Amino acid sequence: MKVVKSYEMKEIDRYTIEEIGIPGIVLMENAAMSVVSETIQLLKESNNVVICCGIGNNGGDGFAIGRILSCNNVKVSIIIIGDSSKIKGDAKINYDIARQLNIDIHEFYDDKQIDEFKNIVNDCDVIYDAIFGTGLCREITGKYLEAIKIINRANAYRIAIDIPSGVNSDDGQILGDSVCADKTVTFCLPKVGLLLYPGANYVGDLVVTDIGIPNISVERINSHTTIMDDNLARYFIPNRVKMSHKGSYGKVLVIAGTSKMSGAAVLTSLSAYRTGAGLVKTFIEESVSSVVTTKVPEAVVETYSRADINISNEDKEKLLEMLGWADTIAIGPGLGNDNITREILEIVISNFNKTIVVDADGINALSKDKEILNNRKCEVIITPHLGEMSRLIDYDIGEITNNTIKVAVELSKNYKITCVLKSARTIISSPNGMVNINIYGNSGMATAGSGDVLTGIIVSLLGQGLNASDAAILGVYIHSKAGDKAKDDKGEHGLIANDIICNIPYVIKSSLNE
Numbered sequence: 239m240k241v242v243k244s245y246e247m248k249e250i251d252r253y254t255i256e257e258i259g260i261p262g263i264v265l266m267e268n269a270a271m272s273v274v275s276e277t278i279q280l281l282k283e284s285n286n287v288v289i290c291c292g293i294g295n296n297g298g299d300g301f302a303i304g305r306i307l308s309c310n311n312v313k314v315s316i317i318i319i320g321d322s323s324k325i326k327g328d329a330k331i332n333y334d335i336a337r338q339l340n341i342d343i344h345e346f347y348d349d350k351q352i353d354e355f356k357n358i359v360n361d362c363d364v365i366y367d368a369i370f371g372t373g374l375c376r377e378i379t380g381k382y383l384e385a386i387k388i389i390n391r392a393n394a395y396r397i398a399i400d401i402p403s404g405v406n407s408d409d410g411q412i413l414g415d416s417v418c419a420d421k422t423v424t425f426c427l428p429k430v431g432l433l434l435y436p437g438a439n440y441v442g443d444l445v446v447t448d449i450g451i452p453n454i455s456v457e458r459i460n461s462h463t464t465i466m467d468d469n470l471a472r473y474f475i476p477n478r479v480k481m482s483h484k485g486s487y488g489k490v491l492v493i494a495g496t497s498k499m500s501g502a503a504v505l506t507s508l509s510a511y512r513t514g515a516g517l518v519k520t521f522i523e524e525s526v527s528s529v530v531t532t533k534v535p536e537a538v539v540e541t542y543s544r545a546d547i548n549i550s551n552e553d554k555e556k557l558l559e560m561l562g563w564a565d566t567i568a569i570g571p572g573l574g575n576d577n578i579t580r581e582i583l584e585i586v587i588s589n590f591n592k593t594i595v596v597d598a599d600g601i602n603a604l605s606k607d608k609e610i611l612n613n614r615k616c617e618v619i620i621t622p623h624l625g626e627m628s629r630l631i632d633y634d635i636g637e638i639t640n641n642t643i644k645v646a647v648e649l650s651k652n653y654k655i656t657c658v659l660k661s662a663r664t665i666i667s668s669p670n671g672m673v674n675i676n677i678y679g680n681s682g683m684a685t686a687g688s689g690d691v692l693t694g695i696i697v698s699l700l701g702q703g704l705n706a707s708d709a710a711i712l713g714v715y716i717h718s719k720a721g722d723k724a725k726d727d728k729g730e731h732g733l734i735a736n737d738i739i740c741n742i743p744y745v746i747k748s749s750l751n752e
């Protein structure tokens with residue numbers, strides 16, 4: 239599904255109104271009707287509904303909602319925050335109708351009315367927030383800021399119209415403060431800012447409604463941002479065919495694990511199998527290879543020595559032979575932050591000609607020498623968390639956190655690689671500038687080994703024939719859904735990486751409706 243920024247939504251509106259000829263007032267009416275139908279059930283127990291309206295079209299939606307609710311015998315008060323003489327266009331039409339119908343309308347224009355505003359808001363049980371929508375374009379101050387704080391303090395259920403007032407629809411940043419909604423009803427398509435943190439914290443339950451904008455208006459917009467949803471996922475999952483053998487589902491090479499972190503190799507290899515890989519070969523330091531043979535008996539294990547500072551010629555030959563065998567490679571989980579890791583990575587990148595996933599210590603090795611990427615034969619997916627990304631591109635973590643999409647896109651374009659930037663909202667960016675935002679997952683997944691599992695899932699999908707960007711997007715989806723299933727079962731506190739692995743098959747099964 240496409241996700242849009244405010245200028246893209248405006249262009250969709252413009253085209254619909256000016257080129258197709260659907261009047262804006264019709265869209266506003268549809269928008270208001272859709273909000274009422276999504277929220278009317280919530281008003282059953284309610285005695286007092288307040289609609290806080292700004293003076294733009296978001297406020298216009300609010301006036302129309304007020305009228306529809308009032309016609310349905312709901313007791314409604316409208317409060318206009320701002321100068322009502324500046325209301326114009328479609329919003330003015332709905333404002334005038336509300337006045338004609340004698341709906342209870344108040345104004346919060348200057349400080350003298352603040353007590354009246356407080357009283358009305360504190361007396362109600364449901365608040366519709368129609369102060370700002372996609373038109374919010376600067377820091378909120380003065381009476382608007384005051385109003386938002388009062389709304390948030392009220393003991394009422396808060397419903398945001400299109401976007402909580404205060405969330406920047408383009409990047410999820412909070413412009414001063416924002417209404418903290420229990421539910422947000424957004425129109426036509428999700429806005430980027432609703433999905434990214436910190437904005438996502440203010441959204442509550444998100445519903446996207448159809449307001450009668452034709453597909454053609456949406457299709458012509460070249461949005462670079464998408465989300466994967468449950469309906470879409472099934473089309474990405476690789477097919478299984480009756481006439482097949484284990485070689486049909488990918489020969490996956492996992493280069494992971496050392497004496498300190500042998501479990502990483504186990505988690506990555508097992509996840510690759512649980513996602514459907516036909517054959518997994520694990521290349522691991524000799525002294526700990528028995529961990530893999532014991533914990534993942536399905537894996538074929540090849541070993542090498544880390545006794546020296548460099549990889550031996552014999553082990554290098556062994557590795558080159560495996561590069562000829564493999565359809566895809568995952569490199570890095572628990573591999574160690576040393577020269578041998580850098581050497582192995584360099585051998586893989588400069589000799590292998592399919593797609594690889596570089597994670598953890600693989601990324602740390604790249605951070606020290608990004609030139610390795612310039613001399614490559616293979617396509618590369620990297621899966622950094624915020625700390626690894628910070629080391630890789632030498633930016634402050636805070637700056638990366640506030641600009642996850644921008645940072646991932648830049649890296650993808652500069653190095654022509656697929657980047658999976660892992661955080662509460664993982665971003666997947668492709669060299670062609672496309673971005674996918676993952677909206678699933680939970681904080682229980684912030685646990686040791688969770689990243690190793692993701693790497694195993696992605697490499698497995700590559701082995702089964704998906705291209706780099708599809709494997710990364712679907713891999714992140716499966717990983718986060720498996721984490722959500724694990725949370726349903728065990729809660730967030732005690733969730734461990736193994737719980738995610740156990741749930742991978744069920745996520746795939748239910749996506750396929752099997």
Ligand SMILES: NC(=O)C1=CN([C@@H]2O[C@H](COP(=O)(O)OP(=O)(O)OC[C@H]3O[C@@H](n4cnc5c(N)ncnc54)[C@H](OP(=O)(O)O)[C@@H]3O)[C@@H](O)[C@H]2O)[C@H](O)CC1
Pocket residue numbers: 247251262265266269292293294295296297298299369370371372373374375376377378379382399400401425426449451
């Ligand atoms: N998506 C659709 O198809 C439809 C959406 N609709 C709704 O329309 C809004 C967008 O309406 P718009 O009028 O463009 O914008 P807003 O209502 O969000 O806000 C505009 C007014 O807010 C002022 N503003 C902006 N930032 C601030 C601020 N920080 N402090 C004070 N005032 C601010 C702005 O003032 P200017 O001085 O900048 O002019 C405007 O007055 C969309 O979100 C939907 O809810 C329609 O219903 C149709 C279909």
Ligand SMILES: [K+]
Pocket residue numbers: 296367368369370371398399400401402403
């Ligand atoms: K709003």
